Amino acid sequence: MSLFPTYNRFPLTLVSGSGTTVTDDQGKDYLDFVSGIAVCNLGHRPEEVQSALQKQLDQLWHVSNLYQLPSQEEAAERLVEPTNLDHVFFCNSGAEANEAAIKIARKYTGKEKIITFKQSFHGRTFATMSATGQEKIQKGFGALLPTFEYLPYNDKEAVEQLGDDQVAAIMVEVIQGEGGVVPGTAEFLEAVESKCRDLGALLIIDEVQTGIGRTGKPFAYQHFNLDPDIVSSAKGLGSGFPVGAMLGKAKLAETFSAGSHGTTFGGNPLAAAAVNATLEKIFNDSFLSEVEEKGQYLKEELTNSLKPLNVVKEVRGRGMMIGIELQKEAMPVIHALREEGMLAVLAGPQVIRLLPPLNVTYDEMSSAIQTLSKVLQEQFKDLQNA
Template sequence: MSALFGNYTRRPIQLVKGKGTKVWDENGKTYLDFTSGIAVLSLGHANPILVETIKHQSELLWHTSNLFQNKYQEQLAEKLVKGTHLSHAFFCNSGTEANEAAIKLARKHTGKHKIITFLHSFHGRTFGAMSATGQEKVHSGFGPIVEKFEYLPYNDVEALLSAVDDETAAIMLEVVQGEGGVHVIAPEFAEAIQKVCEDKGILCIVDEVQTGIGRSGTPYAYMQTALKPHIVTLAKGLAGGFPIGAMLGTAELYDSFGPGTHGSTFGGNPLAMSVATAVINEIFDKTFLENVKKKSQYLKEKLVDALPETVEVRGMGFLQGITCENSSVIVDTAEKNGLLVVAAGENVVRLLPPLTVSYDEIDEAVAILQAIIPATTTVS
């Protein structure tokens, strides 16, 4: 019997080595990794730049706590807000922690408590982030959740306008609902959110934990919409596999997050900051992002051409979803054929390759999916 709790449904293989988009299991079998650790390994496995960065920083300084000045945090914060309307950063260790910080900041700054989120959203599993998540299965069994979250249908402008009132502190959303089924925000919905936030003095929180750091083809996915968020949360791909989370905010929020309001023992440690800075130096390069756009569009076009007409391919950048019955069966069959993918929602297979994936690797992955997704698959 395992000494681990059984809170994960684990696949039967154990991965022992990775390089770029490829991984190997303990028996030596090779796979194309189109999960990227669920959108984490933005620059692929064992990226030499990141390996060297960790080696170098580990010989200098690992941890100091936030009692002291930290140039590593300052440098990364400046890179993350450069070219945006955002001005300040808070660092933590995960997307859930970043969303907890966002919820606290929104309530403290506005003095209000109601936060609108959306059905099929996912914001994390701590009590605040879990309560923000619009999925009953995530809440089940834990008793009373944090109050004052209201869940609305995604992309429903009428429902949004009906729900907003004088007690609304913030609207919190994902530009692409990754865990909830790869649902992309409609342009008119983004416009409606932006307008109501401006008109009513409501904060806009965009959860970019899965979509941020180049995965959409721009530094942040909100940049491809009408949204101008007051708060943006990040994690996953920010340090290419090293644990990190971040919350970015506008200048008007600065005074609401003073000493003693929030903190993190490990957040902003020099190792995480150094690795994340190396990641940003690579990904925020214009040529790199242009290649992400081209390659992700190539992936989507190849999928549309190769898969049955009954299948819907939807997403943004290198976050693509394929609607199919029995998605768990497709995930298992793909694994047996040397391709690692992950489910999203009930009937969607999600593709999250490293941003460094090659055209040949895209072709190989599409060929595997073409061979295993049946023509009888229906759109969900």
């Protein structure tokens, strides 16, 4: 093998996909409730995005950001239109979007400290790894950047006790994804915003996993009365084409003047084409209302179906981002689901994470619920039903 062993890969080779279905090299079909980890929000090879990319492939693949890119400007306008934000910096990933957020916050405020939260995940570059509140992500890389401090998530009192006037920003996920699909409470999130205003700090919301319709709103913070200064986005933004973005308020524009930050590939013509086609479909009120309705159905039906099983501790989440916490290790369930023709992923050792495409059908959700219930009962026969 010529690859570094950075991934614990499943014994599965996927060769094709359409909508919610993927097919392996043996011809077996799977119901995909991973979506590339919240990336394929419109399913695999959505016709609108594929068509837009093919059209762009026939015209121009890449030019430098030193030239005018009208399609990139259009993508930025689409991205900020449903938000309280004004400007966009396009990059290639969520980690890069969070790097840009950290840099602009420090430069704008003239301060260095960033507050994040335990069990958070913000990326694997050195700054975003330092921002991440999980030791397993940081282990073995030596001294981290010293300007990050971690508070307990959903702890309103801990936030209110902050009194450091050297805080440049507080960076928070509305739902902790890699940390276990843990939704933030309204009281906690409001306290975070209030503390930012008290300290003269910026509010950064990491929407890399929760954004682009995943929770039934363009961005998850919109379920609450929040007014972020900066929002990071990636994953679902390009329907599988690599692209990330940092959105920010107009007051930050001069901080990222020419030469202060940049990227070679970010927002190139192919990326812009993917973003425009994706957002045209997802940032639609009727589409998002349907996502919210389906998300409520999925969570309620999962809760009702799995409630009798003692092994299930909690079903939580919002929209098409659901976590099922077990009393036992969840990896055997992930393997068993795969054998049954369904793909899911972990969010910590005891949490099954479901991230179906936003346009998943009710029949597909029902099938997934039945498969989950069957597998959990078979895997934990030793635990009697309640």
